[in-house]
Amino acid sequence: MESSQGILRIKGIEMSQFKLNPFLKGNGGMVSPHIQTQINPRIFKVLCSVILGAISGLNAQNSHAAEVEAKTEATQLSTITLTAEKQDERHTSSQAITQFNHDLLDVPFTKSHVSNEDIQNHHVQRISDALSLVNGVVYQDSYGGGFWDNYSFRGFSTDPNMGTIYMRNGLSSVSGIHTPRDMVNIHAIDFLKGPMAAMYGQGAIGGIMNITTKQPEWESKNSLSVSGSTLEEYRAVLDTTGAMNQDVAYRLGLAYENNQSFRDQVDNQHYYIAPQLAWKLSAQTQLNLDTEFAQSKGVFDRGIPMVNGQLNLNKKTFLGEPSDGDIEIQDQMVQLRVNHAFNDDWNNTTAITYSHGERAGTSTEISSIATDGQTANRFRRSRQFETETTNFQSILRGKLNTGSIRHELVTNIEAGHYTIDQLQRRSAAGASSQINLNHPVYGQNILPLTRTTKNTKETQQMLGFNLQDQIFLNDQWNVLVGGRLNRLEQQIDDHRSGKSAEQAFTPFTPRAGINYQPTEKLSFYTNWGKAFELNTGLNKNNDLYDPEKTESWEVGAKYQFRAKSWLGLTYFDLDKQHLLTEGISDSYVDSGRVQSHGVEFELQHQLTDQLRLNANYTFTDASIVESEVEAKGARLKNIPKHTANLSANYQFNFAGYDAGLIGHVNYYGKRSANYIDNGTSLPDFTIVNVGAYAQLRPDLRVQLNIDNLFDQDYYVASYTNNWVQPGEPLKATATLNWTF
Template sequence: MSKFLFHPLTWSILLVQLSTHAVSAENESASNQIVAQLPSITITAEKQDERHSSSQAITQFNHDLLEVPFTKSHVSAQDIQNHNVQRISDALSFVNGVVYQDSYGGGFWDNYSFRGFSTDPNMGTIYMRNGLSSVSGIHTARDMVNIQAIDFLKGPMAAMYGQGAIGGIMNITTKQPEWQKKSNVSLSGSTLEEYRAALDTTGAINQDLAYRLGLAYEDNQSFRDHVDNQHYYIAPQLAWKISEQTQLNLDTEFSESKGVFDRGVPMVNGKLPVNNKTFLGEPSDGDIEIKDQMYQLRLNHEFNEDWNNTTAITYSHGERAGTSTEISSIASDGRTANRFRRSRQFETDTTNFQSILRGKFDTGVIRHELVTNVEAGHYTIDQAQRRNAEGTNSPIDIYNPIYGQNLLPLTRISKDMKETQTMMGVNLQDQIFLNEQWNILLGGRFNRLEQQIENHLTAKLAKQTFTPFTPRAGINYQPTEQLSFYSNWGKAFELNTGLNKDNELYEPEKTESWEVGGKYKFLPQSWFGLTYFDMEKQHLLTEGITDSYVDSGRVQSRGVELELQHQFTDKLRVNANYTYTDAEIVESEVEDKGARLKNIPKHTANLSADYQFDLAGHDAGLVGNINYYGKRSANYIDNGTSLPDFTVVNIGGYVQLRPDLRAQLNIDNLFDQDYYVASYTNYWVQVGEPLKATLSLNWKF
């Protein structure tokens, strides 16, 4: 019975039946009366879509961006649609301080670094969802059909949201059930034979219940030889208005991605001579499959105008399985790649409870905004991996590959372990408004973390317990309504996974962050921001191609972020940003002082624009985006190899053919530049897409 209830197809059928029954049971007039009678509950930031206000997730209260000692980068629903953003990786080109990282074999999950520091490259990046703490575990790359907006929150967030959130964290605002009936169907196809269909529909079941359903399917070929992938996504949701003060939401998501595992092309003597289309794995290995499912019950309750609570319990399950053949080195002849083979079977389960109480009160003339946050979580990951025998390899000619030769049997178990993490956290935070100009934010989180790994190969069990305290503090000074200066500081703590050479658990990561900046709002829809940040981390782990982790010791990242958003006219909006990041090794047993951190360019810049106009009586628009990425280290241990800098230009246009029908054309990499997005090692370099045109049709009904 539980399997039936949790099956995504069951959810879809149930929602369709309920919505059909609701429409047949009531006429249009009655439906309109119901909609009019339903007041909106806006306890959390689930409707945020503003570029110039702070995300509620920063402090758990809504403010103008100038009123908080932090900043953010915002990608709105309009940006997502107009620029044809289909993955989180597409959104990174609009923000500063956030850099794309290796996405595990060609885009199987989201992975990025924040101000020079990244998370575990073998698990994908964690994120917040609707202002609630992230849930760890294996997951596919997020589909955009269910995403309303994305905020990249800058500054130390660990005191509020737990492990790892030091330079900042991404908050995804999802679309929510609505009582007004509306649906949108989107179809698209590209010149690289990438095809996508998506449905987003919502409406009232009755005056107390509403639903939302997001569906997406992709069948993608590739400019890369022998490489393709498929993607499936379904997100059924229900909202129950228990009373005018209380609402219960059930959110579910089911996703699957499968396709050829593609490590890209290798560097040879510091150069990239291989044709960008050449695939150097084995087509006969079949597909890598990644699946995930998530269930969340979320209760929002307003006690009064000043106090409210959000309580949520979340469960997620993820799986990753498949076989791949990957390059380990290039032979002395400069054309033969030595390869190894491995199969993976990973599985994660995560349960998380969180309850956030928010309240406003005064002590004399001083205003307070108080937040208490209680969390508990349990996370397990089972990892099994097989490899070919040591000392053997499967060579291939990188300029004239012939597949199916010298395939190696997977005779060696290289990894077989189960890791368990248990977490409890209590957070208290107070933003104190001393007067109209000054406010300070003080917060701290007490954590209890337990970690154990059962190594089935050695029949040994390793355990450790930590009780860290992670504080954060900020101060904001607003001398005028248009100008503010701020500074914040905080610490973070994150468990490292895996065992060292002595079969012992690694030391956890410990991080400290500080920043200072200013924001100037020179017009109602225009502002300029400048930030200097300084972060330091100890025990940053990197996993090499041999499955052994490298402790990079002590690393630091310092830099400057500039951002300008300007609404020139009602029809023209421009966003420009620049980031300087100096991320390097300070102290390490395996690297020299000053060695670079992988995939972190010192210089990145972006310019994007959106111009709206009338085309023969139809609403229309043009968009453009220019991205610059500087040189960066190509290897997980800096060995002097660098990915070349690149500039990519994307343009697009859209027209509203009818009130219910919109056509859109987006052209990526307009000048057909060869470029390289990211790498894990200098033998696994991810190739950027060539010139691509995508035609999309959106029908609303």
């Protein structure tokens, strides 16, 4: 047994790599397009109590057995303590980049990292909160006030109706509807830069987000956290882990939120439970069962409109209808994975994942502003969407030498089945209800839902195989080459017209990279790759849309001038065909050919043992190249040309307590406010956040975060210039964390 670089090795097995999951078909009869599977709060509490009771019972049983054994033991055994050098994750490549652990200087790619410490100190509760800490990734429209995660990566965004595609523990993402990711069981977030599609298939265009979840541990750890804000946002979190016996460990994450919001009539609730089990089958093999169950419900909020290109309305004003009730989203995920080490050089990860998501509810939304500039015209619609995904993946990793040349080989086979059911109804064409922008009166002229605008079932089948080799020619040069061959089949049945459409593709997506390291602290790199992704939905001719095709390349340099200090500079260039965006009429617009190029700069510097500084800047020029609906050079929605952020963390001793201060300044430049660039823009903004924390006792930590310190009016994102999301005003959040 040995300890090296923060990884516990037993007989050559890297225990940190044990992160995989299988398939559990069937979800208790909970599949319903009408969201009949609500998580009742009472049931939720009872379930939590039962699970915690079982865990406590097992711990008590194990403790009693240990006491009996201790009494019968004649000899007092000495205690062996294992320690490991803690490695700064900012400067190590997530295994997801190449499937092997390396310093970032050793690979022809880079990443932005949000650590567990960042998540805690900056009070990050959603993926959207983490985006302000990294470069090249921008928060997109929040779809009704934040009902799921959505972002753009280097200028290109994901499907606004299905939410963010992401990776989980280095495995390919599972598509489909899901609630915003809760941080209770997230250890860290990596934004992997460069073409990743050859390894991870669809959605990995100029990079992709990888979430590293917390795993079951054999050492007992428990944490209870409660927080409350001046905007009446309340949150409670429980995270508990420990051994059930010498071979089986558990982890359970629970979270509940009740948020009132600064917006009139707008509130939401969030439930989350994540039970996990880890089973050591042998010294070489571990089985993990991961599950997640979540529900979010709240008022669907499109924000406020621009009037004559200006944002002058009270940002608290709600212009929907409270009588529409809540939008509800829920999802379930079950993953069973096996990690097996054949020897020191070869190992395999195999996982089967099942996920199911539903979204349903009704909303009244602005369609246009009347000529008087005081009244909004509104329409009404209801949604009943459901997705179901089954995914199998098996990754084989191995190391071998050919003479003096080292190879790191990866083979990956993946198969998936994905279905999307969409039912959408709207008020009659031309019908409109009006509301005064400055003095809204609710409940007047509620529009009936008289027509069905969407009623489809879509099926996607995927089979993929990829092969990759990173070739280390010597200590200075290494080359990475890889490619993925996919078989993609897509079919849509339109229940309104009775028509069906189908298509199939067999694309090949390559990637290649070169890394040159002239010194131990400096490296230069370049990479190139292609991506292929199916577009969902039918066009105006009831035909399937053409798939997205992307080509990307980048060149950059990385310099580690101190042990915990890092400097990076990257130029990127992406070209995409058939990027879709959806308007308010429920039909997609094919933007034709678009491009994005720019520069990313990043500095991470440990100035002293107490003070750490992070700074980054991104220039992104994302625009239309060829389109039937937009002029050449038109801007892509919500993509600022300039973004920057600066954060600092100062740790010190205060009256005998370990304490710290944090500060964060975030800048977003001006950007297009409409899904088709019509000249309207969201104004640029600069927001300052500060915070403080103190460890009052070894088991008790208190924290205060103040967001938007100077109470600036700003606007986070928009889908159209009539649906603009205002940012939160000055807010203070107090958090108490107890470990036991």
